[in-house]
Structure formats: C-alpha cells, structure tokens
Amino acid sequence: MDNLLLILLCLTGVIAAIIGGMYFRQHRALQQLTHALQLQMLNQDLFTLDTSFSSLKPLTSVLNQIHQSSLFSTERDKLTGLTNRVGFKRKMLAKMPLSEGMLVLVDIKQFRFVNDLFGFIFGDKLLKAFAKRIENLVHKPQFIARMNGNEFLLFFPNELTLAEMLTMKNDLQQPFEIEQQPISIKIQLGILSLSAHHADVSLMLRRLDLALKKAKQLKQPIAFYDQDDDKAQYRELLIINSLPNGLKHNQLYMVFQPKLDIQSGQCQQVEALIRWQHQGLGLLSPSEFIPLAEQTGMIDLLSAWVLDAVVAQQARWREKGIYVKVALNLSSTDLDNPNLANDVATKLTKYLVPAECIMIEITESALMVSLEQTIVTLNQLRAIGVKIAIDDFGTGHSSLAYLRFLPVDEVKIDKAFLDDFETTLAAKQVVKTSIELAKSLGFEVTVEGVESKSVLDTLRSYGVDTIQGDYFAKPATAEEFEHIYPQLNHLSA
Secondary structure: OHHHHHHHHHHHHHHHHHHHHHHHHHHHHHHHHHHHHHHHHHHOOOOOOOOOOHHHHHHHHHHHHHHHHHHHHHHEOOOOOOEOHHHHHHHHHHHOOOOOOEEEEEEEOOOHHHHHHHOHHHHHHHHHHHHHHHHOOOOOOOEEEEEEOOEEEEEEOOOOOHHHHHHHHHHHOOOEEEOOEEEOOOEEEEEEEHHHHOOOHHHHHHHHHHHHHHHHHHOOOEEEOOHHHHHHHHHHHHHHHOHHHHHHOOOEEEEEEEEEEOOOOEEEEEEEEEEEEEOOOEEEOHHHHHHHHHHOOOHHHHHHHHHHHHHHHHHHHHHOOOOOEEEEEEOHHHHOOOOHHHHHHHHHHHHOOOHHHEEEEEEHHHHHHOHHHHHHHHHHHHHOOOEEEEEEEOOOOOOHHHHOOOOOOEEEEOHHHHOOOOOOHHHHHHHHHHHHHHHHOOOEEEEEOOOOHHHHHHHHHOOOOEEEOOOOOOOEEHHHHHHHHHHHOOOOO
8 A cells, every 4th residue: 555655656646747848848938039030020030939849830830830921011112022122221230340341322313204104003013023123133232221212232251353344234135125115224323432431331321322422423333432421421511500690690692793784884783693601611612502491391491581681682772772673593393482572572571562572584495494373473473573583494304395485574684695605606506596585575685795886886786785794794782783873873884
C-alpha cells in the first residue's frame, strides 16, 4: 500500500513537472513573440521566433504573413511595385553609416502633359513601363524607389562614371510604345556622390532634391549636388521667411520710373517697382524674391501691400498737385482672385483716388495661364475705370489669335527688342512691325529700355506713344520723383 502511494506521488510529480515545463516554455515563447512584435512595430523589420513549441507555429506563421502584407502596403508603390519613399528610407537606414556609392533622382520631364493628352490610364502604363526599364538597366541599382508621380530614386553602391550615367540616361529615354502609341520622353538627373556629401538619410535626400532642382533651373540633363547648393537654398529660405517681417518693418519700398509721353513731351505716367533692403542680405532684386513669394503662396500678401502702397502714394501726390498715372504689376496668382476688382475699388475709395489714375500691368505669360478667367477679371477691372496694359509684349507667350479679344488699353514692348536696334535693320523692323500690329488693334504703345536719343527719335517716327528708360529718367523714390517732376515736364521730347 505504501509502495502504491509512493508510485502515485511520483507520477503526480512527474506530471506536474511536465505541465509546469510546458507552461514555462509556452510562457517564454509568448514573451518572445510579444517582444518580436514590439520590435517590428518600431522598425518594421522581419521578426523571428526561436521556439520549438509546435502549437505556436501556426500563430507565428499567420503573424508573419500579416506582417509581410503590411510591409508591402506601407513600403511599396501600388502602381509599379517598387519601393516607395518610406521603404527606401528604411533600407538606407539599415545600411547607415553610408559613405560610398551614389544616389540618382530621375525626373520624367513634363509628365503631366502625358496625362493631359492621353489620360491617366495611359500615363500609369507609361510609369510601369519606365519602372520596368529601370529594373533592367545594364548597371542595375541596388535599390529603386518611386518617390512620387514622375520621380524615381536609384542607389548604386559604387559610383558610376559620367559616361555610364549618360548611357543610362539615353537608355531610359528610348521611345516607348503604350497601347500601340509610340511616345518619347526626356529625363533629367540629380546626382549625389555619397563619398563627398554623405550625411543622415533625410539630409542626403534633400541634397538630392537640390541637385535635381539645379538641373531644372539650368535646363541641363544632369546636375551634381555641391556644397554651394545648400547655401543657395538657405538664402531662399531666409528671404521667404523674413518677408512678413520685412513688410512689417518697412524694409520693402517702392520706386517709380517716369515715362515720357511723346506727343506732349511731359511725364504723365510712372511705373511702380518694388525694392527690398533686406536687413541681412542687402538690396534684393524683385526677380529674386517675387518668384519665391509666388512659389510659397506669399504673393497675395505682397500684392496687397503693393496695391496699398501705390494708391496711398497717389493720394499724397495729388495733395501736392502731382497728377500722374501709376502703373503697377500683378502676377498670374492675382488674376485668379475673383475679388481683385473689389479689392482695388476698396483701396481707391479709401484713399479717394480716381480709378483712371491706376494702370495694372500684366505679363503675357500671366495672361495665358487661365485665359478665360483672366478676361473676366480684366473686364471687371476696366468696369471700375482701371486701365490695363500687357507687359513684355511680343515675348512669344501669347497667341495673336487671342490678342484682339483681350480687354487691354496698352501694350509695352520689352526692352529685349532693342538689342542691336541701332546696328541691324532686322531688329528695327521687328520693333516697327510690333508697334504697327499693336496700334492696328487699337492699343497705345510703350517701349521699355530706351537709353539714347537716336533710339527715341526712331521710335517717335514709328508712332510710339510713350517711352520708358534711363535716357529719360531712372527709377526714383517717391521723394526723389517729387523733386525731378517739374524738370521732367520741361524737357524737350
């Protein structure tokens, strides 16, 4: 009896030990699985589970499948199947520190026109074919990613020579046939050498963007990042970030370039030009900060300030007996504002300035951005009495087919047309024909950039109404203009 009890106790102990061991192993396996899942949630790496407990294998298998599906959806481009920006950054982070090789950012030029012309389905097929072509390059990249619509990023562990990159560019530009439609493309490359400019992943990608931006600005097929590109971007950031503060502290101001009325020989009009005496960068050209304001959405702020400054100055001049029309420039963004005419009318009423004292100048390129809306806006401006001029007339942006329908009063022939004016007959003939065309359509004509009496005399014989340029007067501040205004009206034309 005692032996039987002892045997039962031993069996009970063995069973308890087995159950305890199984529980411990399962508990440990679950802890490992939990830890592995936590790690993969942090860095999206594959997780592994070191366990021989067979009952957990189906669970780990399903979790791996779910994880793989999640990785594909978050790190893969759905259209091409390539890695996306998130996946590319993770792969690069896994290789850090990285100081060898090169990154290449490929941009398909003017790709949106493919979508506009053939449709988005066609464009998607072209992108898929382009992605496949990258995968089949002779010098195959180690990583390929589609960064956004028409940009692809390539990582090469070893730097390619310039000749190899040109060959790669030419291979990628070979014509495609999509839906039995032959189509040709052009690409641009931004390149970052990691041996010279390695950094953290985010900084390297930003530098690569700068390289591609440089290629686009210089209209070159290939551009390499160099250290000065960071300085250029820093300058742009400094300019645009300090614009609101510059307006607040009167760093921006207007100058006014007088125009000579040929018939009367007097100054009856001036053009308002913006200037910026930046606190840290000195005098900035509007050709530098206005495009930045347009690109960053700050042009509305700048245009509102210019409108107020010009109309307020008109009011001060009229109180002093100075009666001139002031022309100011607007951008294509301003023309998209459906309340533009109301805004102008409100300013005129506020300062008690008649509408005919203001002329708004719009470049040909701005006119053609959204022609139908532009015509509506221009008609609204003319309805309140504001005059309209086409700036840079004849620079080739607009179509003569539309010109006769535009509600404008004046055209300004760009100063570029006066290049070689005094030395070649062809240059004179181009200017003369442009003047005759504009006047035949009922427009008054101003010519910019007149810098000599001989040019002025020739233009007078062509029937020009107004000239503008340093020969007559240079741009002046409001106070300077008040001093020279009497003299300008006593000059002989």
